[in-house]
Amino acid sequence: MDKTNLIDKITALCKRRGYIFPGSEIYGGLANTYDYGPAGAELLRNIRNLWWENFVHKRDDVVGLDASVISHQEIWRASGHTTGFADAMVDCKNCKLRMRADHLIEDYFEKHNSVVQEKLQHTDLINTAISKKLLEKFIKNSKVEGASLEQFSEMISIFEMPCPNCGKYDWVLANNNPSVRKFNLLFPVNLGIVEGDQSLAYLRGETAQGMFVNFKNVVDSSRVRLPFGIAQLGKSFRNEITPGNSVFRTLEFEQAELEYFFDPKEENWEKLFNEWKEAMWNFVVKTLGVKKDNLRWREHSNEERSFYSKKTEDLEYKFPFGFKELWGIAYRTDYDLLQHAKFSKKDLSIVDPQTGKKITPHVIEPAVGINRLLLMVLSDSYTEEKDRVVLKLNPRLAPYKVAVFPLLANKPELVKKAEEIYKKLKENFVTTFDGRGNIGKRYFAQDEIGTPFCVTVDFETLEDNAVTVRDRDTMKQERIKIENLTSYLQNKLI
Numbered sequence: 001m002d003k004t005n006l007i008d009k010i011t012a013l014c015k016r017r018g019y020i021f022p023g024s025e026i027y028g029g030l031a032n033t034y035d036y037g038p039a040g041a042e043l044l045r046n047i048r049n050l051w052w053e054n055f056v057h058k059r060d061d062v063v064g065l066d067a068s069v070i071s072h073q074e075i076w077r078a079s080g081h082t083t084g085f086a087d088a089m090v091d092c093k094n095c096k097l098r099m100r101a102d103h104l105i106e107d108y109f110e111k112h113n114s115v116v117q118e119k120l121q122h123t124d125l126i127n128t129a130i131s132k133k134l135l136e137k138f139i140k141n142s143k144v145e146g147a148s149l150e151q152f153s154e155m156i157s158i159f160e161m162p163c164p165n166c167g168k169y170d171w172v173l174a175n176n177n178p179s180v181r182k183f184n185l186l187f188p189v190n191l192g193i194v195e196g197d198q199s200l201a202y203l204r205g206e207t208a209q210g211m212f213v214n215f216k217n218v219v220d221s222s223r224v225r226l227p228f229g230i231a232q233l234g235k236s237f238r239n240e241i242t243p244g245n246s247v248f249r250t251l252e253f254e255q256a257e258l259e260y261f262f263d264p265k266e267e268n269w270e271k272l273f274n275e276w277k278e279a280m281w282n283f284v285v286k287t288l289g290v291k292k293d294n295l296r297w298r299e300h301s302n303e304e305r306s307f308y309s310k311k312t313e314d315l316e317y318k319f320p321f322g323f324k325e326l327w328g329i330a331y332r333t334d335y336d337l338l339q340h341a342k343f344s345k346k347d348l349s350i351v352d353p354q355t356g357k358k359i360t361p362h363v364i365e366p367a368v369g370i371n372r373l374l375l376m377v378l379s380d381s382y383t384e385e386k387d388r389v390v391l392k393l394n395p396r397l398a399p400y401k402v403a404v405f406p407l408l409a410n411k412p413e414l415v416k417k418a419e420e421i422y423k424k425l426k427e428n429f430v431t432t433f434d435g436r437g438n439i440g441k442r443y444f445a446q447d448e449i450g451t452p453f454c455v456t457v458d459f460e461t462l463e464d465n466a467v468t469v470r471d472r473d474t475m476k477q478e479r480i481k482i483e484n485l486t487s488y489l490q491n492k493l494i
Contacts, residue, residue: 006320010382011246013389017449019043019378020247032240032251039449040374042399042430044254047288047373048233050396051256054283055231062229062258063222067210069235070189073200075209078343079336085205086182087240088152095166100240101152101180102144108161110142110322119159130154146303153177185238203237208365211259212336212348219350226350226361227262227272233370245321247371254370261361263352269331269362273311276366280315280327288373289394290380294318295326308335317376326376327368334360381450391450392473395493401429402489403446407458409435418457421467421482425455428486429493447472453489 014020019040023033036044056062076082088101109116116139125132129150135158138144144155155161156178162169171178187203204210211218211230218230233256240249247253262272277297284290300312312330316323337360341348349358381391395401404422406414415435425431432451434442439456446454456468466479469488480488 006379006382007245009389010320010378013382013391013448014040014246014378017445032249034247034250039399043374043377043393043397044370046397046399047370047377048254048256050287051283051368051370051373052231052233054287055229055256055258055279059229061224061227062231062260063218063224065211065214065218065230065232066234067204067207067214067232069204069237070191070201071204071209071213073202074343075213075340076186076202076205078339079209079212080339081186081202081205082184085186086184088149088180089183090152090156090178090180091172092163092166092168092170093172094168094170095163097163097165099164101156102147104161104164105138105144105152105155106142107164108159109139109144112159113139116159123158125158128154141301143301143304146301149180149182152180156180183239185240187237187239205238206236206367207232207234207255207257208259208336208367211257212340213344215261215337216346216348216350225353226359227260227267229258229260231256231258233257245319247375248319248321248324250371253372255367256370257365257367260364260366262364263359264333264362269310269364272364273329273331276329276364277313277315280329280366280368284315284317284327284373284376288377288397290317290376294380296323298323306330306332308332317379319375319379326372327366329364329366332363332365334362336363337361388444388447390447390472393450393452395452398450398452399430400432400446400449400451401453401493402431403442403451403454404431404433405439405442405454405456406435407439407456413462414457414459417461421455421457421485425486425489429489443470452493455485 017039018037021035021037022029023035024030052064056064089098090101090104091098120135120139125135129148135155138147138155144152154177156171160169163171173179186205189201189203191199191201211232215230218224234254235252236255237252240251260272260276262269281295284295285292294317296316298314298316300314305312310331310333312328314325315327317326337348349360351357352359377393377397378391381393383390383392402425404418404425406418408414418435419433422431422433434445436442443454450472452472454470456470458468461467465483466481467485468477469480470477
């Protein structure tokens with residue numbers, strides 16, 4: 001398969017088959033926003049439900065939470081988001097594109113490595129903010145996290161990196177170098193009830209803070225004992241400028257985060273860290289059915305890692321645009337609880353029932369974006385064969401498990417029988433009905449949607465009370481008695 005325009009093919013399929021639509025499209029669109037169609041809404045729900053089932057319902061040491069999307073401004077001051085939650089941006093004078101400086105530089109290093117190496121050999125770094133050793137490291141890793149604004153500016157200037165949109169090197173300048181500025185990612189909300197400063201709140205930039213500020217509420221209202229986790233699944237908002245790539249990075253996205261609290265004197269944090277890594281890997285490979293060859297672990301460097309984190313790793317997936325972060329895990333120590341205790345002036349420690357000692361627990365946090373899981377699943381299952389395109393989704397993820405067709409839509413007796421079977425199957429499976437076009441086009445459409453089985457009612461059905469069942473992946477067809485159809489499908493869909 002030609003990988004060069006794979007993301008474009010997936011994007012086109014997603015719109016054509018009702019997975020993902022551009023946001024506000026009839027008004028010209030709104031950058032970095034997307035809407036999920038009928039198939040996309042079902043796939044998102046299936047991923048959400050599987051995550052919750054695996055990490056909450058099937059565990060004895062995790063409880064759920066659903067905190068408010070709008071939260072007090074002090075929460076974000078305590079967490080450091082109002083001062084440190086910012087992206088470095090650069091503006092193109094020619095086409096007015098604004099983009100993240102790190103994305104511009106990392107993509108350039110990755111795509112033009114030979115040009116970069118050649119330029120580096122003939123470049124003397126004198127009186128610059130970036131040393132040659134650090135620049136070589138950034139180039140080698142194609143990662144520039146931890147660089148200062150001045151270092152970002154110098155890297156763009158040294159290699160004369162053009163705008164990826166218009167192809168020109170014409171950035172807004174400051175001191176003869178591209179001007180790289182910080183933009184805070186939080187969305188402010190003016191509640192309008194109280195005058196002045198107190199009316200300011202924020203849309204949450206992550207779901208994690210809701211779990212920290214409700215830590216004592218959860219402990220006091222439930223029977224949880226250390227070690228235990230609090231899980232949350234919901235919308236977060238970041239005012240990010242992104243380079244496309246479908247729903248990989250958007251203004252509004254859905255997070256699935258879990259804060260696992262423990263006493264560092266009683267538990268080996270490295271053991272817990274590795275146990276959660278294994279749980280993350282198993283969910284992606286065994287539950288979602290993603291190919292192992294497309295996954296890898298990457299540990300954050302000291303420059304990249306948040307100052308409060310003792311260790312951070314990313315589970316990366318090989319998207320059509322390269323290996324990118326899918327799911328992060330960090331050992332955040334006791335930073336968050338201590339910060340909220342300091343700013344709120346509330347005691348967020350708990351008492352060990354065995355020793356009577358006060359403890360401020362430490363935290364390990366696995367955090368993933370549901371939308372990013374969806375894009376991974378679509379990328380991993382997209383398959384081009386000789387005469388068709390098919391999404392070979394894990395059946396438990398497929399938006400529709402079964403599609404029911406009458407062989408001919410203009411034959412009332414076939415339509416009536418197909419509708420009877422459709423209504424019966426809906427009692428046990430998410431089922432769709434399609435009577436449009438010829439049977440070949442209907443198969444083609446369901447292959448692109450990823451429906452595992454198609455059931456066709458033909459003239460023989462009226463005589464032998466059997467239907468034709470077609471398997472999505474093999475295209476094999478079997479005649480199955482209607483009375484055995486539900487049990488047949490149940491066995492196939494386990």
